[in-house]
Amino acid sequence: xxxxxxxxxxxxxxxxxxxxPLGRVIGGTVYPGLTLTAGSxxxxxxxxxxxxxxxxxxxxxxxxxxAIASWATYLLTKEAKGTGAGLMAAxxxxxxxxxxxxxxxxxxxxxxxxxxxLVFTFxxxxxxxxxxxxxxxxxxxxxxxxxxxxxxxxxFIINLIPMHxxxxxxxxxxxxxxxxxxxxxVILGTLLAALxxxxxxxxxxxxxxxxSFLVFIILHVVAFVYYIKGLLTPRLFKMAMTLVITxxxxxxxxxxxxxxxxxxxSPTKGWSGRSLSLLDPTYASKYIPIIASVxxxxxxxxxxxxxxxxxxxxxxxxxxxxxxLPLSDASSFMVLYLVTAVxxxxxxxxxxxxxxxxxxxxxxIALSSAFDVLTRSMKFQLSKLFDDGPAIVRSxxxxxxxxxxxxxxxxxxxxxxxKDKEVTESVSVKPKKEKRxxxxxxxxxxxxxxxxxxxxxxYVVHCVWAAAEAYSAPSIVLTSRSREGLxxxxxxxEAYAWLSHNTDVDDKVASWWDYGYQTTAMAxxxxxxxxxxxNNTHIATVGTAMSSPEKAAWEIFDSxxxxxxxxxxxxxxxxxxxxxxxxxxMVRIGGGEFPHIKEPDYLRDGQYRVDAQATPTMxxxxxxxxxxxxxVETDGKGFDRVRxxxxxxxxxxxxxxEEVFTTHHWMVRIYKLKPQKNRIRGKLKKLKSSSKxxxxxxxxxxxxxxx
Amino acid sequence: xxxxxxxxxxxxxKIIDLYVVxxxxxxxxxxxxxxxxxxxxxxxxxxxxxxxxxTAVLGVCLRIQVNKDNKEFKDLPPERxxxxxxxxxxxxxxVIMNFLG
Numbered sequence: 001x002x003x004x005x006x007x008x009x010x011x012x013x014x015x016x017x018x019x020x021p022l023g024r025v026i027g028g029t030v031y032p033g034l035t036l037t038a039g040s041x042x043x044x045x046x047x048x049x050x051x052x053x054x055x056x057x058x059x060x061x062x063x064x065x066x067a068i069a070s071w072a073t074y075l076l077t078k079e080a081k082g083t084g085a086g087l088m089a090a091x092x093x094x095x096x097x098x099x100x101x102x103x104x105x106x107x108x109x110x111x112x113x114x115x116x117x118l119v120f121t122f123x124x125x126x127x128x129x130x131x132x133x134x135x136x137x138x139x140x141x142x143x144x145x146x147x148x149x150x151x152x153x154x155x156f157i158i159n160l161i162p163m164h165x166x167x168x169x170x171x172x173x174x175x176x177x178x179x180x181x182x183x184x185x186v187i188l189g190t191l192l193a194a195l196x197x198x199x200x201x202x203x204x205x206x207x208x209x210x211x212s213f214l215v216f217i218i219l220h221v222v223a224f225v226y227y228i229k230g231l232l233t234p235r236l237f238k239m240a241m242t243l244v245i246t247x248x249x250x251x252x253x254x255x256x257x258x259x260x261x262x263x264x265x266s267p268t269k270g271w272s273g274r275s276l277s278l279l280d281p282t283y284a285s286k287y288i289p290i291i292a293s294v295x296x297x298x299x300x301x302x303x304x305x306x307x308x309x310x311x312x313x314x315x316x317x318x319x320x321x322x323x324x325l326p327l328s329d330a331s332s333f334m335v336l337y338l339v340t341a342v343x344x345x346x347x348x349x350x351x352x353x354x355x356x357x358x359x360x361x362x363x364x365i366a367l368s369s370a371f372d373v374l375t376r377s378m379k380f381q382l383s384k385l386f387d388d389g390p391a392i393v394r395s396x397x398x399x400x401x402x403x404x405x406x407x408x409x410x411x412x413x414x415x416x417x418x419k420d421k422e423v424t425e426s427v428s429v430k431p432k433k434e435k436r437x438x439x440x441x442x443x444x445x446x447x448x449x450x451x452x453x454x455x456x457x458x459y460v461v462h463c464v465w466a467a468a469e470a471y472s473a474p475s476i477v478l479t480s481r482s483r484e485g486l487x488x489x490x491x492x493x494e495a496y497a498w499l500s501h502n503t504d505v506d507d508k509v510a511s512w513w514d515y516g517y518q519t520t521a522m523a524x525x526x527x528x529x530x531x532x533x534x535n536n537t538h539i540a541t542v543g544t545a546m547s548s549p550e551k552a553a554w555e556i557f558d559s560x561x562x563x564x565x566x567x568x569x570x571x572x573x574x575x576x577x578x579x580x581x582x583x584x585x586m587v588r589i590g591g592g593e594f595p596h597i598k599e600p601d602y603l604r605d606g607q608y609r610v611d612a613q614a615t616p617t618m619x620x621x622x623x624x625x626x627x628x629x630x631x632v633e634t635d636g637k638g639f640d641r642v643r644x645x646x647x648x649x650x651x652x653x654x655x656x657x658e659e660v661f662t663t664h665h666w667m668v669r670i671y672k673l674k675p676q677k678n679r680i681r682g683k684l685k686k687l688k689s690s691s692k693x694x695x696x697x698x699x700x701x702x703x704x705x706x707x
Numbered sequence: 708x709x710x711x712x713x714x715x716x717x718x719x720x721k722i723i724d725l726y727v728v729x730x731x732x733x734x735x736x737x738x739x740x741x742x743x744x745x746x747x748x749x750x751x752x753x754x755x756x757x758x759x760x761x762t763a764v765l766g767v768c769l770r771i772q773v774n775k776d777n778k779e780f781k782d783l784p785p786e787r788x789x790x791x792x793x794x795x796x797x798x799x800x801x802v803i804m805n806f807l808g
Binding site: 132133134135137138141142175176177179180183184187188190191192194195201223 | 749750753754757760761764765767768769771772777779780783788791792794795798799802803805806
């Protein structure tokens with residue numbers, strides 16, 4: 001749309017092909033960063049007369065940005081620790097499976113550019129912190145603007161940076177560079193964030209941003225205090241301080257009281273549902289079933305950590321320790337970033353992606369310091385072997401970051417291979433320029449180096465495997481291996497192609513929201529709800545319809561002008577993520593808005609069943625009927641491969657819907673709403689009287705289809 | 708005491724201080740005006756107040772960088788600091804003009 005109509009139309013675009021009949025204000029609800037980026041790349045490339053289509057650009061945006069993100073990681077780590085660590089971190093990020101999952105060619109989602117923006121913003125922040133230059137502060141604000149454009153996760157930045165500033169103030173590391181790094185960012189950043197339509201005035205009104213303002217005020221107070229301290233003598237300063245403190249505290253209490261009253265008056269205390277579900281992991285399951293139902297929003301399991309960041313999981317603690325010697329503003333920022341990222345990734349699997357760069361950076365730091373030590377020991381030992389030099393290694397004055405080891409504490413044997421133990425504090429006895437660097441014996445260093453390299457090798461192998469197996473399969477076309485070779489299930493595309501060829505352009509299709517984007521893109525038909533899930537009531541309407549008996553469901557769909565209903569059914573081939581398995585979520589979400597749908601009605605003894613023991617409500621609901629209509633004809637018994645038992649109600653007819661298409665493996669089934677029969681003229685009172693008179697009136701007429 | 712110590716600061720810093728105070732005062736005037744008239748075009752109000760506070764903040768940053776007593780910025784030539792200040796202000800005002808509505 002952007003490439004056809006230009007950017008002004010984009011801001012005002014009201015998409016009426018989705019979320020029928022509400023339509024969707026694209027300009028106001030989408031994060032424009034990704035689309036604008038792809039659009040500008042396309043425009044630029046075409047201006048150079050390289051004819052790339054929009055789809056090609058979209059497909060390749062993600063890998064390009066992940067490559068640039070790797071470069072940004074290098075820069076960030078270089079600011080924190082030095083070029084060696086930077087290179088290591090960049091190499092690790094280039095391969096980490098978690099990030100690959102979001103940046104494969106073809107994955108056109110916000111995170112592809114957002115992670116790059118995240119790392120780049122952090123880099124500029126750290127750079128400003130280190131150099132104190134206003135120029136980088138401006139760039140920082142602009143990069144933050146790009147981040148706000150791209151992803152809702154920008155609130156992470158706007159809360160992490162104030163936290164870090166607070167940490168620095170509290171630990172006594174306040175400096176004027178901190179002021180220059182933070183204050184312009186807040187002002188410019190808030191303004192820029194308010195420019196993005198999705199955020200708008202939320203930038204100043206919601207609690208997610210209050211932290212930045214609070215710390216802004218605190219920072220000014222602290223800066224002012226330092227300034228006065230510099231001006232006055234200590235005695236006068238004490239007097240001034242007491243005066244200021246009493247006045248200041250009074251004002252503070254007043255302001256805080258007002259704020260609290262304001263915030264407490266709003267029901268969710270000013271936080272949006274998504275942020276609340278991050279802070280309190282149980283919030284979503286209690287109040288907002290739709291957020292809880294997305295599988296990506298569940299807490300991750302331990303194996304998924306290992307799968308996604310592999311070796312980094314145990315390099316990270318080593319990195320944390322290595323950040324503490326020496327502790328600078330930048331390295332404290334790294335540690336804070338990692339700790340918060342770990343917490344949030346523990347809440348939602350999806351946020352493992354935010355953890356990935358942090359883990360890569362810290363592992364890069366750990367690995368580079370480990371290699372530092374080992375190569376230095378090797379060099380020293382080799383030189384000692386050759387010319388019996390002095391026992392003390394003089395530190396090179398050029399190196400800014402030195403790690404000193406505590407040799408007496410280490411076991412000087414080949415058994416010492418854990419890099420965690422190597423990086424510990426030690427005492428430097430000599431004058432400041434020379435540090436006493438103890439080294440490990442030659443054999444231990446060589447073996448450790450080889451082992452670290454082997455570790456890296458395993459990591460690479462794992463990443464490549466994960467990328468190939470787990471994250472490369474397109475989810476539209478499924479494959480499975482059988483004795484005859486690769487079996488391809490192309491049912492989704494088959495169904496969408498049927499829809500686009502055999503239905504009118506204006507026909508509306510109802511399905512569960514998972515398939516919304518696919519239907520709009522591939523079948524080019526208007527859908528009722530799609531993956532954006534911004535309107536819970538609308539989704540609940542669809543959910544209720546799927547859970548109701550046929551007549552009620554027909555009425556709901558008719559009120560929405562739906563012509564076709566699409567369900568996904570995996571029972572014939574054993575496809576586990578079909579609509580029957582998702583059905584309970586439909587019930588929950590529908591029940592959240594329409595209280596007559598009650599989840600216990602569909603469960604027998606608390607268990608979800610569709611066989612002979614299922615409840616009548618379950619056996620009569622639309623989802624059951626649409627999925628299992630004529631299923632018994634496939635094998636005579638109706639054995640559902642996914643659930644593993646025979647279905648309950650086997651022979652039934654559909655009265656309000658007719659089946660129009662079922663794909664080859666019965667994976668997608670499309671039904672059409674039967675039009676309402678014309679009322680028999682003049683007789684619309686009781687059913688009995690009308691059927692009696694109609695039976696006498698129309699002798700050869702067909703039976704009333706509503707019976 | 709405080710005023711005596713303050714009088715000792717060099718003139719160029721005092722000019723910057725005056726500029727900062729003026730910006731903050733303008734912001735306060737705007738807030739009072741909003742309190743009287745109501746905040747209808749909220750984006751204009753936000754843009755106006757934030758522009759004042761923004762220029763104040765940038766002025767303070769400039770002062771920090773130009774101050775000769777500040778050991779961290781010994782190597783920074785004041786022209787570079789001023790150039791940065793101007794650039795930042797340009798970006799700030801561009802955003803504000805856009806947001807003013």
